[in-house]
Amino acid sequence: NAGVTQTPKFQVLKTGQSMTLQCAQDMNHNSMYWYRQDPGMGLRLIYYSASEGTTDKGEVPNGYNVSRLNKREFSLRLESAAPSQTSVYFCAAIRDTEAFFGQGTRLTVV
Amino acid sequence: GEDVEQSLFLSVREGDSSVINCTYTDSSSTYLYWYKQEPGAGLQLLTYIFSNMDMKQDQRLTVLLNKKDKHLSLRIADTQTGDSAIYFCAVSFAGNNRKLIWGLGTSLAVNP
Numbered sequence: 001n002a003g004v005t006q007t008p009k010f011q012v013l014k015t016g017q018s019m020t021l022q023c024a025q026d027m028n029h030n031s032m033y034w035y036r037q038d039p040g041m042g043l044r045l046i047y048y049s050a051s052e053g054t055t056d057k058g059e060v061p062n063g064y065n066v067s068r069l070n071k072r073e074f075s076l077r078l079e080s081a082a083p084s085q086t087s088v089y090f091c092a093a094i095r096d097t098e099a100f101f102g103q104g105t106r107l108t109v110v
Numbered sequence: 111g112e113d114v115e116q117s118l119f120l121s122v123r124e125g126d127s128s129v130i131n132c133t134y135t136d137s138s139s140t141y142l143y144w145y146k147q148e149p150g151a152g153l154q155l156l157t158y159i160f161s162n163m164d165m166k167q168d169q170r171l172t173v174l175l176n177k178k179d180k181h182l183s184l185r186i187a188d189t190q191t192g193d194s195a196i197y198f199c200a201v202s203f204a205g206n207n208r209k210l211i212w213g214l215g216t217s218l219a220v221n222p
Contacts, residue, residue, distance in 0.1 A: 042214035043198070090152055099210060101152035
């Protein structure tokens with residue numbers, strides 16, 4: 001029982017490159033979230049999906065897009081990476097309001 | 111708006127009790143959570159309390175909720191070096207589309 005799986009675990013991008021962070025859950029929860037975690041700033045919500053087929057912006061959506069491909073998968077795309085997007089990214093699947101987190105993707109943009 | 115605040119650092123000696131505090135601004139809270147994040151890992155749910163409860167105990171963990179003061183605390187008895195981590199307070203508020211509002215996290219250092 002994997003819970004929430006994120007790939008990749010680590011990534012280094014050059015400024016301007018694009019990439020997609022993948023997230024999959026096997027818990028059959030409706031809601032999925034993408035957060036970024038930066039030192040001294042806690043968790044900030046980028047985008048969330050309350051159910052399959054819907055997505056909404058969180059606190060810091062600029063520079064990101066998301067796709068809720070199906071109930072299991074929720075991907076986060078950086079179209080043109082910037083150094084300010086260097087961060088640790090966490091995906092979470094939410095049951096009611098209890099959050100189950102993936103292990104994170106550490107992204108560095110140089 | 112809704113806000114959750116925590117002190118950023120706490121240092122204790124092994125064997126002592128740790129108390130991590132959290133305050134929140136909105137009185138329409140429903141569930142209040144404590145998550146633990148170990149270095150290089152994701153967040154894991156430690157415990158939670160429903161807003162109509164005052165206290166919840168689970169082995170070494172005691173959660174106290176003072177709803178009048180909008181204050182939540184997590185007490186860890188007999189703190190061990192393995193308890194060194196960042197502890198996040200999170201609050202869900204009624205009518206907020208079930209979103210969680212997070213504190214910045216308290217970094218707990220346990221010294222031998």
